[in-house]
Amino acid sequence: MKRNVDQYNRMPYLGWLCLLGLFASVTACQETATPSTQEEELEITDEKLDHLGITNRDMLSAASKRALAWPDLGNEWFVEFKVHDLKGDLAYEEGVVRRDPSAVIQVDGKYFVWYSRSTGTTQGFAGDIENEKVFPWDRCDIWYATSDDGWTWKEEGLAVPRGEKGSYDDRSVFTTEILQHEGKYYLTYQTVKSPYVVRVKNQIGLAWADSPHGPWTKTEEPILSPADNGEWEGEEDNRFMVKKKGDFDSHKVHDPCLLFYNDKFHLYYKGEQMGEEITFGGRQIRHGVAIADNPLGPYVKSPYNPISNSGHEICVWHHNGGIASLITTDGPEKNTIQWSPDGINFEIQSVIKGAPHAIGLNRTLDTETEPAGALEWGLTHQYKSRDYQYIRRFEGRRRTTHTALGASSKRN
Ligand code: AAL
Numbered sequence: 001m002k003r004n005v006d007q008y009n010r011m012p013y014l015g016w017l018c019l020l021g022l023f024a025s026v027t028a029c030q031e032t033a034t035p036s037t038q039e040e041e042l043e044i045t046d047e048k049l050d051h052l053g054i055t056n057r058d059m060l061s062a063a064s065k066r067a068l069a070w071p072d073l074g075n076e077w078f079v080e081f082k083v084h085d086l087k088g089d090l091a092y093e094e095g096v097v098r099r100d101p102s103a104v105i106q107v108d109g110k111y112f113v114w115y116s117r118s119t120g121t122t123q124g125f126a127g128d129i130e131n132e133k134v135f136p137w138d139r140c141d142i143w144y145a146t147s148d149d150g151w152t153w154k155e156e157g158l159a160v161p162r163g164e165k166g167s168y169d170d171r172s173v174f175t176t177e178i179l180q181h182e183g184k185y186y187l188t189y190q191t192v193k194s195p196y197v198v199r200v201k202n203q204i205g206l207a208w209a210d211s212p213h214g215p216w217t218k219t220e221e222p223i224l225s226p227a228d229n230g231e232w233e234g235e236e237d238n239r240f241m242v243k244k245k246g247d248f249d250s251h252k253v254h255d256p257c258l259l260f261y262n263d264k265f266h267l268y269y270k271g272e273q274m275g276e277e278i279t280f281g282g283r284q285i286r287h288g289v290a291i292a293d294n295p296l297g298p299y300v301k302s303p304y305n306p307i308s309n310s311g312h313e314i315c316v317w318h319h320n321g322g323i324a325s326l327i328t329t330d331g332p333e334k335n336t337i338q339w340s341p342d343g344i345n346f347e348i349q350s351v352i353k354g355a356p357h358a359i360g361l362n363r364t365l366d367t368e369t370e371p372a373g374a375l376e377w378g379l380t381h382q383y384k385s386r387d388y389q390y391i392r393r394f395e396g397r398r399r400t401t402h403t404a405l406g407a408s409s410k411r412n
Contacts, residue, residue: 042068076371077337077350079396083380089155090145092390095119097136098143099389100175100313101360101379102187103257104150105212107180111147112212113360113379113391114159114187116140116174121387125198125237134196136389140174142189144212150362150377150393160187160207160216168222169205171196177314179258179265179295180363185209186295188256188267191222198237201226202252204269206296223297224253224267224290230274242275248286248306250274257314258295261323261343265292267299268314268325271306281332287311287325289343304344310334313358317367317374324367324374328355339371356380356394372398 044057054064085091090098102114118140123132133139142160145153160176163169169191176189191205203222209215230246239251249271257268267290276284286306290299310331317324322341327333335354338346349371360379361367367374375396381389401409 044068071347073349075350075400076398077339078399079337079350079352079355079372079375080399081354081356081375081394081396083356083382084393084395086151086153086379086391086393088147088152090153090391092384092388094388097140097387097389098391099136099381100255100358101381101391102176102178103360104362104364104378105178105180106364107212109148111150111364112144112178113147113153114142114144114176114178115360115381115391116176117143118172129195129197136387137174137190138172138192138196140172142173142176142187156213159214160189160218163191163218165194168193168203169218170194173205175255175313175358177255177257177360179260180212181260181295183210184295185212186258187216188223188258190254190256198239199232199251202254202272204253204256204267206258208295219296223299224256224269224301226250226253226271227301232274240275245273245275247271248273248284249288249301251276253288255312255314257316259316259318259323259343261318265295265299266290266323266343267292268316270312270314279332281310281330281334283330285310285312285330287314287327302344307340307344308333308338308346310336315359315361317361317363319367319371319374320369324349324371326355326359326375328357337371355396356392357382359394372396 049057052067097118098115100116104111104113116137122136125134141158141162144159145155147153160173162173171192171194174190176187179186187207189205191203192200204224206223207216207218227247227250230250231243233241233243251274252272254270259266269288271286271288273284287308288301288305289307290301292299308327310333311327312329315326322339323343324339325346327336327338335352336348337350339349340346358381361374362378365373365376377395379391380394382392383389403409
């Protein structure tokens with residue numbers, strides 16, 4: 001039975017429909033976004049009302065109207081997580097920062113992971129910037145570790161060091177990701193040049209090798225930089241004072257993750273904007289993608305950027321011919337898993353309770369067929385204190401029932 005449910009404001013409605021729709025729903029959204037009349041027809045069946053627990057079809061609250069406009073999603077992407085300590089060299093070590101693990105890959109039967117490593121406490125921007133650390137990820141180098149079982153790890157040593165004084169990466173190299181492609185290995189990572197002031201721009205570097213043990217060759221220049229169309233206000237080292245904010249990535253390009261997709265190299269990244277604000281969803285953090293024919297670049301930012309209006313660290317994987325993305329921490333769409341058929345146009349597939357931070361996915365898992373397959377296990381980091389973070393293992397599991405102890409979970 002069809003009912004007119006739109007005597008009120010239809011815009012939030014359409015907004016949520018766009019926000020939560022699958023590709024098909026978006027098509028529908030685009031169609032209904034330009035109706036010939038002000039009226040909008042939504043199909044409200046008795047079955048749908050029963051499913052949503054809506055008793056009176058003539059008295060629909062704003063929440064009920066939104067629920068009726070939700071796309072018809074299953075719970076295949078609804079995942080919950082547990083986090084465990086690792087053993088060996090990646091167990092917590094006082095005085096050492098190990099954070100932002102890369103994806104886990106397997107070579108000759110051994111798991112490999114790369115990560116940011118530094119030592120010592122963090123003093124922040126009020127300290128002696130020239131000699132101290134402004135963040136735990138300041139003065140980092142990229143190290144790596146191996147494991148036979150994914151639980152006990154051996155730290156193998158330095159993979160990619162900071163550059164020489166005066167180079168674009170002389171202050172810190174950190175938050176790395178790995179791509180294994182046609183017998184070669186590509187590490188992408190964040191770079192900062194001294195001095196590490198609040199307004200410093202962050203760039204993305206790349207190093208490649210023929211073996212996961214290196215040696216690593218860096219590209220001469222960063223492969224990605226922030227947009228240059230923002231304008232600071234005044235000389236104070238303050239990132240909130242701007243004349244113009246500029247693109248979503250006008251201040252920092254972060255968390256690079258390189259995927260080979262549709263015969264091109266897709267560099268997914270997080271952008272921070274000059275003059276960032278706190279909105280109704282928290283920090284203004286968005287994701288973009290830059291695409292290249294060659295792994296070493298040049299990378300061209302997609303004209304569709306930003307491709308996510310929320311999120312934090314990049315966590316993307318191949319699924320069903322498209323790309324899936326875990327969106328955490330910041331923005332109105334945080335704690336969602338999204339999927340795009342083309343690596344650009346992402347739609348929400350599930351809204352989850354939360355997720356481990358800075359996930360390094362396990363690239364050995366089957367991610368193409370099972371929606372949540374990529375999240376079965378991998379690595380994450382956790383704050384032991386403001387100064388020290390350590391790498392842990394997460395396990396994700398699709399959740400389909402909520403039952404009391406001893407009760408049956410059987411459904412008709
Ligand atoms: C992380 C990442 C980047 C930031 C910092 C270290 O969560 O987004 O890596 O620079 O925090």
